Amino acid sequence: MNRTPYDGVVLAAPFSAPYERFSQKTAHWWLAKGLRGTLDAAGIRPGDLDGLSVSSFTLFPDTPVGLTQHLGLCLRWLDSIPMGGASGVVAARRAARAVQAGDADVVACVAGDMNRIDSFRRLLSAFSRFAMDAAYPYGYGGPNANFALLTDAYMSEYGATREDFGRIAVAQRENALRNPNALMKSPLSLEQYMNARPIADPLALFDCVMPCAGAEAFLVMREDEAVKRDLPFARLSGTIERHNAFAEDPVQLRGGWVMDRDELYGMAGCGPDDIDLLQTYDDYPVISMMQIEDLGFCAKGEGPDFVRRHDLTVTGDFPHNTSGGQLSVGQAGAAGGYLGLVEALRQVTGRAGPTQVAEARRALVSGFGMINYDRGVCTAAAILTGEA
Amino acid sequence: MALQPPKRKDPRRRSRVPTLPPATRSRAAIGLSVVAAEGRFALQHCAECGAVQYPPRDVCGACLGDTLVWRDTDTAATVLAETQVRASPDPYFRERLPWRMGSVKLAAGPVVLAHLAGGAGRGGDVRMELRLDRAGQGVMVALPQERSEGMEEDPALRAMGTQIKHRRILVSDARAPEARALVEGLLKAGAAHVYLGEPEAWLRWKGRAAFEAMQNVTLLPLDVTDVDSLKTLAAEIGGKVDILINTARFIRPGGVLGQDTVHAAREMEVNALGLIRLAQAFGPGMAARTADGVNSAAAFVTVLSAHALSPDPAFGAFNASQAAARSVAQTLRAEFASSGLRVACVYTGPVDDEWHQPLPPPKVSPRILARGVVEALERGLEDHFVGDVARDIAERWREDPGTLEREITGGGA
Numbered sequence: 001m002n003r004t005p006y007d008g009v010v011l012a013a014p015f016s017a018p019y020e021r022f023s024q025k026t027a028h029w030w031l032a033k034g035l036r037g038t039l040d041a042a043g044i045r046p047g048d049l050d051g052l053s054v055s056s057f058t059l060f061p062d063t064p065v066g067l068t069q070h071l072g073l074c075l076r077w078l079d080s081i082p083m084g085g086a087s088g089v090v091a092a093r094r095a096a097r098a099v100q101a102g103d104a105d106v107v108a109c110v111a112g113d114m115n116r117i118d119s120f121r122r123l124l125s126a127f128s129r130f131a132m133d134a135a136y137p138y139g140y141g142g143p144n145a146n147f148a149l150l151t152d153a154y155m156s157e158y159g160a161t162r163e164d165f166g167r168i169a170v171a172q173r174e175n176a177l178r179n180p181n182a183l184m185k186s187p188l189s190l191e192q193y194m195n196a197r198p199i200a201d202p203l204a205l206f207d208c209v210m211p212c213a214g215a216e217a218f219l220v221m222r223e224d225e226a227v228k229r230d231l232p233f234a235r236l237s238g239t240i241e242r243h244n245a246f247a248e249d250p251v252q253l254r255g256g257w258v259m260d261r262d263e264l265y266g267m268a269g270c271g272p273d274d275i276d277l278l279q280t281y282d283d284y285p286v287i288s289m290m291q292i293e294d295l296g297f298c299a300k301g302e303g304p305d306f307v308r309r310h311d312l313t314v315t316g317d318f319p320h321n322t323s324g325g326q327l328s329v330g331q332a333g334a335a336g337g338y339l340g341l342v343e344a345l346r347q348v349t350g351r352a353g354p355t356q357v358a359e360a361r362r363a364l365v366s367g368f369g370m371i372n373y374d375r376g377v378c379t380a381a382a383i384l385t386g387e388a
Numbered sequence: 389m390a391l392q393p394p395k396r397k398d399p400r401r402r403s404r405v406p407t408l409p410p411a412t413r414s415r416a417a418i419g420l421s422v423v424a425a426e427g428r429f430a431l432q433h434c435a436e437c438g439a440v441q442y443p444p445r446d447v448c449g450a451c452l453g454d455t456l457v458w459r460d461t462d463t464a465a466t467v468l469a470e471t472q473v474r475a476s477p478d479p480y481f482r483e484r485l486p487w488r489m490g491s492v493k494l495a496a497g498p499v500v501l502a503h504l505a506g507g508a509g510r511g512g513d514v515r516m517e518l519r520l521d522r523a524g525q526g527v528m529v530a531l532p533q534e535r536s537e538g539m540e541e542d543p544a545l546r547a548m549g550t551q552i553k554h555r556r557i558l559v560s561d562a563r564a565p566e567a568r569a570l571v572e573g574l575l576k577a578g579a580a581h582v583y584l585g586e587p588e589a590w591l592r593w594k595g596r597a598a599f600e601a602m603q604n605v606t607l608l609p610l611d612v613t614d615v616d617s618l619k620t621l622a623a624e625i626g627g628k629v630d631i632l633i634n635t636a637r638f639i640r641p642g643g644v645l646g647q648d649t650v651h652a653a654r655e656m657e658v659n660a661l662g663l664i665r666l667a668q669a670f671g672p673g674m675a676a677r678t679a680d681g682v683n684s685a686a687a688f689v690t691v692l693s694a695h696a697l698s699p700d701p702a703f704g705a706f707n708a709s710q711a712a713a714r715s716v717a718q719t720l721r722a723e724f725a726s727s728g729l730r731v732a733c734v735y736t737g738p739v740d741d742e743w744h745q746p747l748p749p750p751k752v753s754p755r756i757l758a759r760g761v762v763e764a765l766e767r768g769l770e771d772h773f774v775g776d777v778a779r780d781i782a783e784r785w786r787e788d789p790g791t792l793e794r795e796i797t798g799g800g801a
Binding site: 118120121124125129130132133134135136137138139140141142144145148149150152153156197198199200201202203247250251373374 | 409410412413414416417420442443444449468469470471472473474475476477478480481486487488489490491493499500501502503510511521523525527528
């Protein structure tokens with residue numbers, strides 16, 4: 001059965017609350033910051049909002065229900081997306097259907113997390129049952145150790161080198177230097193990348209994201225509503241979502257995107273060549289390389305060659321993670337799953353400022369989430385199209 | 389490089405405070421610790437479709453069947469990927485970096501994350517073991533298929549284990565039938581020194597001369613029924629006992645309907661209360677030294693009759709003391725858990741000694757029992773059943789304690 005297009009629904013009002021490495025502020029504060037930012041951008045008062053989608057790891061003991069009372073919101077549609085790096089795309093596609101069906105007029109999609117001293121360790125220790133039972137007792141390297149194993153397997157399978165991953169990290173740092181909100185503010189050379197402090201072999205410092213506090217947000221509404229409010233907007237041309245794909249693969253060398261990418265491009269009526277910029281979920285460079293392959297920009301195993309042949313910066317021939325990505329902006333918990341989507345929304349509406357890619361009209365945003373045990377379980381992707 | 393003997397301890401420096409690896413587990417994952425405690429490699433198998441599960445589950449990940457049975461499983465495996473963790477927010481691992489771990493594909497199906505030890509690495513065929521870590525939880529360890537000399541000296545295995553090499557060991561009763569073979573076995577395994585407790589030291593006894601002639605063995609007065617003797621000895625050597633092996637036991641045949649409780653009282657005094665007194669005298673000192681380098685305190689071991697699980701009426705009063713001692717050991721296990729000091733019970737069937745003389749075989753020779761104690765320490769076991777009788781009792785007890793009781797006591801045909 002053909003999927004119904006997201007006709008008449010748009011995304012608008014992207015907002016990023018500037019990140020902080022450590023902050024005493026709570027998840028409630030950050031989510032409110034994100035919500036207020038996106039509502040202000042659209043000129044909507046909190047009392048007029050009727051839909052909310054929330055992603056956060058550190059709201060405990062509250063849930064998004066508690067948040068409605070804390071923030072004084074009266075909603076007729078409320079969603080909670082606990083999918084980490086896939087949260088942004090999944091929130092958008094859920095909210096789009098709600099708006100399309102008339103269950104809500106405007107849905108604010110918000111992600112945010114706090115980061116106090118030691119809160120990352122505490123968050124890890126209660127992340128998932130499989131991780132608690134079968135991952136942490138083995139050196140407690142956290143996600144670094146998981147991705148060290150994936151990177152090790154990928155390198156031995158496809159002949160990738162550390163320099164190949166370094167190219168991704170170095171290009172993102174170059175992009176980040178244009179972004180005043182990025183936490184990483186000094187240039188990064190390939191040599192610095194190669195000589196960095198080892199974290200979990202073969203990963204070193206610049207393969208890893210820096211946990212921080214922050215929030216990201218955007219609105220989903222009917223196109224006529226956006227026009228009425230004179231808001232720049234993007235259409236959701238296609239989306240996909242998949243959980244626990246290829247469970248039989250002994251090591252994760254591919255993600256669920258492979259299962260669904262034909263549907264994604266089919267729905268959007270375009271192919272990889274028509275994409276002006278790509279936002280991958282970059283908790284580690286190997287995962288970005290995997291997304292470049294699995295979303296069809298090159299064949300499996302050709303990722304290393306692809307990054308050697310392309311310029312991944314804002315002004316390059318393959319603009320990738322234009323804000324600097326999590327590797328250079330920071331990983332604000334669940335907001336990391338929104339970072340690419342919010343940046344893509346700015347790009348295709350021509351509002352990206354210093355990181356703006358020339359003539360960016362169609363962006364592909366990809367999400368990857370939740371290292372439940374030995375691999376990321378959730379994958380998602382969306383194609384955002386701006387006005388011609 | 390071979391593991392070097394520890395340098396003399398500088399008394400001005402603080403002993404490293406014990407930390408533990410993450411200890412929290414789901415109820416299903418506790419099953420890994422249960423089998424690791426006995427040195428078995430068992431995983432959940434689905435009773436409906438046979439799929440082997442890992443990590444432990446509540447329902448089958450292949451067919452949603454809800455009957456998962458722990459079964460001994462093929463230990464063959466291949467290492468798919470490896471890493472050395474060089475940064476960790478966890479205090480225990482932070483003190484021990486870098487830490488080698490990897491992703492390992494079991495021949496039985498699942499992929500497991502495991503400690504890599506003894507040189508196991510990517511692409512290699514390995515053999516899996518479930519061992520107890522310092523938190524007392526069962527963990528996956530990938531080892532080379534062939535045991536190699538010095539393999540147990542791997543820092544990861546040493547950190548989780550109770551290996552004998554370079555450790556100083558107190559054996560509580562030199563007159564136990566297995567004492568001679570045990571001391572020889574400990575020295576052969578590389579014990580730095582063996583302190584040998586001698587109750588009623590004023591009595592002359594056969595066998596003393598053999599110990600006197602041994603290098604690195606010291607006989608010291610020790611009576612587990614005498615608090616003063618324990619205090620004196622603990623004051624003298626308590627700070628350098630890395631492993632304590634309790635071999636003191638008093639045994640007399642007979643049920644409980646005898647004329648008096650003289651023997652029963654003595655059995656309780658030596659076998660159950662003696663264990664408590666030993667633990668009170670030496671336990672706190674040992675628990676404070678479980679992170680003290682190469683010769684850190686590692687294990688508190690006691691020898692028990694397998695009839696601690698279910699009594700043989702022919703030794704009824706003795707078996708009551710054994711059940712009591714087992715219960716004491718289980719409490720000690722809980723009390724020492726926060727320090728990482730392992731409490732091991734080595735269970736034996738009837739030992740081939742004077743008190744079991746009229747019994748038919750199979751009986752456990754003192755030499756086999758001694759070997760069992762050494763093995764329990766080298767493999768880091770918590771419950772070790774030595775000899776056919778003990779293994780048989782354990783298996784039947786796990787299956788159905790009620791049936792076992794009736795079979796032993798003659799209630800069954």
